[in-house]
Amino acid sequence: MNPFDYVRPDDAAGAVATVARNPGAVFLAGGTNLVDHLKLGVSAPELLVDVSRLPLDEVRELPDGGLRVGAGVRNSDLAAHPLVRSRFPALAQALLAGASGQLRNAATTGGNLLQRTRCPYFQDVTTPCNKRDPGAGCSAIGGHHRDAAIFGASPECVATHPSDMAVAMAALDAQVRVQGPEGERAVPVVEFHRLPGDEPQRDSVLRHGELITAVDLPGSAPRSVYRKVRERASYAFALVSVAADLDVADGRVRNARIALGGVAHKPWRATRAEGALRGAPVGEQAFRAAADAELAAAEPLSGNAYKVPMTRGTLVAVLRDLVEEAR
């Protein structure tokens, strides 16, 4: 761990300005990931700008019935929020599936989106990793990649994004609200995280100095679900996960929104599966066809090939449960 300076600005604008003018500065919120990285040497900032006590910790209703979630809202509070539970159950389920009670009490909405991969090589500075040290090489491709991506990876990086919350938000068409030195902007969650390409060191489209202030959840999705598959029953990252919301009428799928976790460098919006489902009669056959449509694009490695059948099984099960629940 390297020594660093620490400041706690009074407002978001001050925080943004402080980080923007200091190339070695980073925001600190719940610290559940960054503090690990400081200890491990994965991150060595010169200045921590603490945003954890900025007034960004409210959940407010939007005119369309949606919610604006402050970036500082703790994961545990968000999961327990009555409006989240009733209008966006997939999000509450995803939050509760993540980490442990203690970590959820500390982790924030903004910070959760900015979690970095748990690829073991990324976290071990004694091994090469392109995400940590661009150009060093990828240790996972020829090594242990049980948890690696099956969609959208590159020869430079096969890491997955670890968040559960972000997967639910991707399915729910959430928008990330960002404040930067040049003003505010909104970015859909599905466009917020990047695929690794040849710049795996960049996880998201955030620019230096930009601060997440809120996440907007549009409308409502009272039947949405999140299903996480993992070896142990708690406190483990997803092997694969599925967030889904299905709109069924007269025995046919009117609309489907599906995002997959644990399979890519970002929450993976399963647009091929959604397309295959739209207009299809509900049933095992359509669900399998939709899963196959999505998984046709999978490019697994030897050690994570299991994720293809596991994703198929999980997606089909989630769709089946959604339809059965609706009956």
Place this chain on the structure above:
Amino acid sequence: MTDLLRPRAIGAPLERLDGPDKINGTARYAFEHPVPDPLYVHPVQATIARGRIEDIDVHAAEDLDGVATVLTHENAPRLATDSDAELWVLQSPEVAFRGQLIGAVLAETPEIARQAADLVRVDYRREPHHVVLRGDDDALYAPEVVNPSFAADTRDGDPDGAEPAVVVDATYTTPMEHNNPMEPHATIATWRGGVLTMYDSTQGVHQMRSRLAPVLGLDPERIRVLAPHVGGGFGSKGTAHAHNALAALAARVAGGRPVKLALTRQQMFALVGYRTPTIQHVRLGADRDGKLELVTHDVVEQTSTVQEFAEQTAVGTRTVYAAPNRRTTHRLAALDVPVPFWMRAPGEAPGMFATESAVDELAEACGIDPIDLRCRNEPAVDPATGLPHSARHLAECLREGAERFGWAGRDPAPRSARDGDWLVGTGVASATYPGYKMPGSTATVRYRDGRYEVRIGAADIGTGTRTALTQIAADALDRPVSDVDLELGDTALPTATVEGGSSGLTSWGTTVVEAARRFREKFGHDPADGDEADGAMPEEPDEQRYAIHSFGAHFAEVRVNADTGEVRVPRLLGVFSVGRVVNPRLVRSQLLGGITMGMSMALFEHSVLDPQFGHVINHDLAQYHVAAHADVADIEVSWLDEHDPHSNPMGSRGVGEIGIVGSPAAIANAVHHATGIRVRDLPITPDKLLGG
């Protein structure tokens, strides 16, 4: 026959005497002892698996404010002997495994020490490394003995020529696994006036001292080791490891200041031992009635080039199953890896996974209920030694377990039960563990101010030894527990053996009983203030006449998700034969813990050694999965109401390890019953059950 104590305090579910101190935080663990003006030590570890340090540049580290010294092989004090290779730290530029200690920073704060350690630059001459265990490795060899002193190989009859009617022939593997006690390994060492004092997290203060003394060239009397409270060990704290020698070296150069060294969780994966991976080939042959005619168990496992540790993987098989034709073998490959060591039930835990899975396969092949098959094969005497068992109640455990679990009427067909998306199955397995007793302990009893002071350098690693041993002393002295003060965990106390092999309470209890007997002989029931007697653990002729083992039966119900392959374990049940139970509250905890660790072994635990680099890359508790609370549902443990007349004066046997033995096989057998898939390679992860 041993003279048995009349149990009064023994058998009572006494709460831990040190429970309040642990709850309110006044019970001090190794790193917490207040010492004046300490320096903090952070190790530097090798980042190659094999080769030689060409250059080690410590300038940047030394230049950091707050750094006192940087130790390397170039400037570290010389150790007295290289005969103990694991402890021969900072003496040579050679690197024998990745993660090996190659330096240490001493600094004013732990943060500075860690930062400085990161600044040490090392140039290596790398050599090709060999870190992956293979069953056909050219380098496999037969060790002289396996841990602690069993023959490596045994043979009866004609195991190659036998042709039984029904044969199961399969290979089972278990992965590298690491102990992860709550309290990481930690030491405070002070070297002053030619005396080394250590607060250490250890399973044996005297063993720590006796192993360190020759390495440091010190008379053992000049080393004092204290460990009043230890936050778990599971075997990994059963001896000195390299970091203890490093702490001593650091203390040597610290000018009399205490040095504090706490290993990080990550460092533990290279430095404090682990369970070797195993490749086990098992053949079982029986007649149509399930009577065993052939048992072979051939084990391949690894050790390090630094030092040999040979896990006794097949020894459980030797005791549980008799057959006219038998063979057990152990073969080792010495790889460029860290030194393996004890992990809860070394030998029996991985070995009985294979054997008890194979027995389940045999029962299926014979069309016989697996409990019935086991009962039909109960031997009259211990098949390993030919001696009568002191108390062999395996069949009773199986039958009582079957009753409690509701085994009767079970449909043996795989995939015969389903609950929604979940396939449901049940499984059974046997357990065994030796009733070890270690010679060499002494204890003193002193009467002062109306109280009995009992002193023995034993270890309480969280098991409740302090409490149980007080109960034994109370009965031996014929006094209530409240009249007895027990001291342990200090080499200033009489010598005690290690907390290992589930032998602690047997060895120390026998010793305390002997000291109490001598005290009563000398001073009667009305002693004077200051009266004192000591006693050493007596020879026990019954140990030569009887095979002393504990037994048990595990039952598991599992649910396997048909869509995702996830395994959940709603119900586990174990019935054990462990002799008389000294403290049912503590014994229950030990058995529950063992079973939980067995479930963890069955489903989760796997140290992933990267073949490119040679180290364990999932080296923290977010990546090395142990069972979490949500994984543990209903676990029921019970034991037979019995006492062992030949084991010790308490009539007890150890309970620390038998809980983990067999429980992985019970779960694997239940998974097979649920899915029809026989997973022979631990852990049983969902990917192995997809499409089942």
